[in-house]
Amino acid sequence: MTATLLLNAFVIQINNMNHYHTSDGERVAKSTIDSRVRDAKSNALSEQFWEFGYNFCTDCLSSAGRLDCSHTISVDEAQKTRRTELAWDVDNIKVRCRDCHLKHDSKSRINEIKK
Numbered sequence: 411m412t413a414t415l416l417l418n419a420f421v422i423q424i425n426n427m428n429h430y431h432t433s434d435g436e437r438v439a440k441s442t443i444d445s446r447v448r449d450a451k452s453n454a455l456s457e458q459f460w461e462f463g464y465n466f467c468t469d470c471l472s473s474a475g476r477l478d479c480s481h482t483i484s485v486d487e488a489q490k491t492r493r494t495e496l497a498w499d500v501d502n503i504k505v506r507c508r509d510c511h512l513k514h515d516s517k518s519r520i521n522e523i524k525k
Contacts, residue, residue: 428440428441430443430489430492430494431492431494432492432493432494432495433492433493433495436495438494443485443489443494443498446497447485447497447498450497450498450499450500450503451479451503453500454479454500454503454504454505455477455479455505457500458505465477465505467505467506467507467510468504468505468506469506469507469510469513469514470507470509470510472507474507475507475508476507476508477505477506477507477508478505478506478507478508478511479503479504479505479506480503480504480505480506480510480511480514480515481496481497481503481504482502482503482504483496483502485497488502
């Protein structure tokens with residue numbers, strides 16, 4: 411009986427590892443989150459292109475080089491704080507050049523450490 415209970419607890423733990431919650435309690439699979447994030451990044455780039463006719467870094471305004479889609483509140487933080495919907499919220503995604511993206515991520519990590 412004890413082995414069965416331990417196995418059931420392990421299966422529940424494994425199932426929960428690949429799921430996260432939104433602020434309204436919805437349970438979302440990691441694969442669904444990843445798919446929604448891809449769509450949101452595509453939408454962010456499309457919205458910027460349709461509004462301005464080209465894509466550019468929203469921090470330094472450069473259109474040269476590689477552009478990334480950067481989360482203001484990281485996917486990791488959104489998942490840990492049960493606000494997973496921020497991961498696919500287009501308003502939480504900024505188009506940034508690689509340099510500005512790295513600067514943003516560095517500042518975010520420093521702020522995490524200070525908490």
